[in-house]
Amino acid sequence: MLKVAILGGSGYTGCELLRLLLGHPKVEVTAVTSERLAGTPISDNFLNFRNTDLKFEPLHLETLVNAADLFFLCLPHKASQETVAFLDNAGKKVIDLSADFRLKSAETYEAWYQTPHLYSPLLKKAVYGLPEIHRKNIKDASIIANPGCYPTSAILGLAPIIGKDFVDTGPVIIDSKSGTSGAGRTPAQPFMFCEVNDSVKAYGIAIHRHTPEIEQELTGIAQKDVNIIFTPHLIPMDRGILSTMYVRLKKQTGLSDIQKLYHEFYNNEPFVRVLKDGVYPTTKAVKGSNFCDISVFMDKRNPGEATLIIVSAIDNLIKGASGASVQNMNLMYGFEETAGLLSLPPSP
Amino acid sequence: MLKVAILGGSGYTGCELLRLLLGHPKVEVTAVTSERLAGTPISDNFLNFRNTDLKFEPLHLETLVNAADLFFLCLPHKASQETVAFLDNAGKKVIDLSADFRLKSAETYEAWYQTPHLYSPLLKKAVYGLPEIHRKNIKDASIIANPGCYPTSAILGLAPIIGKDFVDTGPVIIDSKSGTSGAGRTPAQPFMFCEVNDSVKAYGIAIHRHTPEIEQELTGIAQKDVNIIFTPHLIPMDRGILSTMYVRLKKQTGLSDIQKLYHEFYNNEPFVRVLKDGVYPTTKAVKGSNFCDISVFMDKRNPGEATLIIVSAIDNLIKGASGASVQNMNLMYGFEETAGLLSLPPSP
């Protein structure tokens, strides 16, 4: 059994990650840390764990370093930097769910996160952990930068066609709708029930930190500069991200040809489902699962200016965070890629 | 007191319209019809009316025609056509909340609604009832085609800049999020609580019937052809539409200059609030009111390809339907334009 530890396990992502790891056939969870809740049973904080015995521990790296071979980091960005460096230095493998090692350029990181990157040499070593794009490198990685939730939904939705010659070079519009768990567990006015319930709003327009991450990856896939316009929205639901993406076409291309591209691109992917023509993804259909559902539409009323509309749906806490990190672990350790990730979610 | 009747009053829109008319200082509601509920007290069907005595009547036009001077029609599209013609012929004024007289071209109507338009000569007589755009004509109209909910949110969001020379001529992206009341009161699987709750989905991509309505009006304002890509979404909330609109700019223009255009355009409008720079509209802030909140953002990271992001929020049942129809009535009869429309909504 692979020994794993979760550093920073008191948030929604840490909780889901723990759930997945406890159900995984090949791993043993040896420690879960939380500074704030150290010493308290996990079951007192996460009620779905009521029949488990685990306790939160303080984050003493010197002690913990020997407890596991693989460390999942659910720490805030900036705090993650030093911890990744420490564990890497100790010869441990790390899957970092923060944003600290996702951007290849320290400069870009510093501009968007307003904090220096103190371990920029490690940026090269870190692999962006989106298996559908970087599977090969993930297998050999010792540091995984686990993708952000919005980027996962956007990149998977655009990967099969970005950079193709029929695609206009103007910015791609990504209009995303997220459940409230994406905002984390820390109490804050805007995420109180009465503020979120029965309402919808946009936020972070043109300034959301997932923007450079999406652009970096799409540029990598396209092999040419890709610009995006990214607008996240807050939806009165617990989980899920639905991204609606708009891509102008510069050359007439049939919808069925493009749908075929999608089917081929994801043909062997265990967690991406390209839906039948005309079927709409919903976040409820992927809630509780590691799946990404994608459907492709076209507005061809104006042949000269046809626009592709791609809709993708993921569970932000699973495919957008904890599930992806387990998928990465499976690849790193040669486990079945779907191990621990295929239990069917409850519905509705 | 102006005598008014509501034909087709058993839906969510009819209910809200009745509420507004009962609170209006200048009108008397003389009849509310419902074929299905004829004979039953309105208070048995709409619980917020529990202390009123009104009853639903059957829709006998010959009888009803003498009951009122102004008729609000909340009938399904197609059914509305004949009723509008009958009442117009009888010299009555009509505010039609269906789609039957919104499109100036019978051909376009027939293409999108898949039914013939049997009274196309009346299309010229009908005025599209969006006061912010057609106030002058509304005052003299005898047939008002009350705007659709999505079109109201989109047109108000785009009117100040559409057709300006700094705007690219490519299609405008309109990504709208609607509460579930927009789907009406008739029981249907997709709108059952367990289907809608805790989920979000897109629908009607590239085929939604509000598309030609939005294009017609934007083209009229721009004085040149405007194409749109329109994607509606279903949100787990009762009411509200948030539209996020993306407009590519072809000439560098400052955000503050554009915001100034918005402030000027809506300066004297009683029901459009252009929010301060950086403040986000929410549907909850306009819920229960006739207001439309608008905010304008810009993604100028790529100066050559700056994109304007406009967000508008309305209550789909009020500014998007019943409230707009009362505003139209106020204009038609020389009442204060805000009469019956200014009571502050509860919050949260």
Next chain:
Amino acid sequence: MLKVAILGGSGYTGCELLRLLLGHPKVEVTAVTSERLAGTPISDNFLNFRNTDLKFEPLHLETLVNAADLFFLCLPHKASQETVAFLDNAGKKVIDLSADFRLKSAETYEAWYQTPHLYSPLLKKAVYGLPEIHRKNIKDASIIANPGCYPTSAILGLAPIIGKDFVDTGPVIIDSKSGTSGAGRTPAQPFMFCEVNDSVKAYGIAIHRHTPEIEQELTGIAQKDVNIIFTPHLIPMDRGILSTMYVRLKKQTGLSDIQKLYHEFYNNEPFVRVLKDGVYPTTKAVKGSNFCDISVFMDKRNPGEATLIIVSAIDNLIKGASGASVQNMNLMYGFEETAGLLSLPPSP
């Protein structure tokens, strides 16, 4: 115009109170205070006020005392004590929405609220502001202790029969379900969207502070000791309280006779609606209104042990707080009792 001020206006109750007072034909709001938000426009904090100009002021009693004749206090319990005393001493009238002057016994107050009552002589002067029970005294009062939300729903549901000879003397069961706004606006983990959404729980069993308040008033009405068992529950909705009450009968009495008692008791009440036999109250039907809907049922399968089941529904922020306080003001100043309280609420 009566000059009124709201002290502590940054919570959900203060917001609703302000809304009602701004729509009231006989009053002028001269000040709204908030320590935390002093100096900021109210419209920045409560979005439904976006088109108003009011600002929050600091709570300087010496300055404010001259600003109004009537003061509404939406301060936390304990903080209210001193302010009520100060204003009373200055000859001002006060409607206190906190719990500080509701309990006639300082000893009981101190036992349940774990804090001394420093102005107990004023307890006699204060009138418990439930118009349906204490209308006459309210008219002459200068200090009103505005009832709690749960107590309002429970007392109105039980008043017509409590103490009657057909009622068993054992404790009355009050099982209440409340929307989340009752917990206030201050950020706290248990009221975050993801904690409340799609769930229900009980809390404060056998220890909720509204217990002695309900018992005091029911004992007063019954003219003999009444004990209750009170269980509040948290429901994933913004507003509303539904109380389901269970009263054992010791003497066989017909349901229709008891329903008649209810109809008679509330016959002239403008804000209590006793529903027809078999019709269920819902919180949505009273949302946004000052109404209390009540329905009475009986389980008579075991004639010797028949149980009355009474269901009442109110909007916790209106009839359970701000609306009741306006109703009290109307009585104190000889305004129409329903003034400012009859606008129909939006639905759904």
Next chain:
Amino acid sequence: MLKVAILGGSGYTGCELLRLLLGHPKVEVTAVTSERLAGTPISDNFLNFRNTDLKFEPLHLETLVNAADLFFLCLPHKASQETVAFLDNAGKKVIDLSADFRLKSAETYEAWYQTPHLYSPLLKKAVYGLPEIHRKNIKDASIIANPGCYPTSAILGLAPIIGKDFVDTGPVIIDSKSGTSGAGRTPAQPFMFCEVNDSVKAYGIAIHRHTPEIEQELTGIAQKDVNIIFTPHLIPMDRGILSTMYVRLKKQTGLSDIQKLYHEFYNNEPFVRVLKDGVYPTTKAVKGSNFCDISVFMDKRNPGEATLIIVSAIDNLIKGASGASVQNMNLMYGFEETAGLLSLPPSP
């Protein structure tokens, strides 16, 4: 592998049952029927099954009888009677999730369900499938009457103390709050999103059909007549039942003694968790799981009339239906009782 079939698999319960059976290590699902959806892929109707290949079949008993050894019936009550009889006659085992074989008295069944019982001799053969109470009989049963959702929550909450000498003989109050999936998938006005959302109501007071079922089982456990007063409520959430139960005590008994009774009673039960003193069950903590959480409180302010307040929480679709039926199957076939039922549910 045990061959099983689901008859009537197009509702929420059938969907959850299928999910659990597909994840079960010892069974193979050979058929799922739906008259309405026969021929269509299950994945088109239940989106969480998007990556499965199953299709709905028509309900031809003559064909199906050979397809499986055990049949799960998710048919409407009344329709179930004949099917159970047919399968029993053919020597097959049946777990009937309808109400048709739960009540031991055909007379009581006919009174509450307003339809004759045509196979009353089978009532004796059927075992009420609540493992915590009837485990021994379940093991040998060939017909299981799977318990109702409300009864499960109520009986488990009361079993440890019902009939004890410290309990008053008057009726037990059971106030239950249920998610909307309990109403099924068939479209109906009262369960439309806009009717349920942001509201709460009681229904079926004193006439709900689960009443005699609860009384039958509690009477069996108590070994003396038990009467209940049962009030169900509809909550704006997908799943879950929270039952708050009130039991008057006639003899002074300490809370900790009673809590000890609960701990002992459920000591070896794999799916009942008696929570620590003062900890509240929530439906969210059991959502997606087969657990029943129970907590016991006491109002002892009036020693002579102490009242026990017991709160239980289950997932109505799992422990209240499909999960219980799998637990029963496990017992009938000698599988591990928890087989297929222990995967941790997502949270939040």
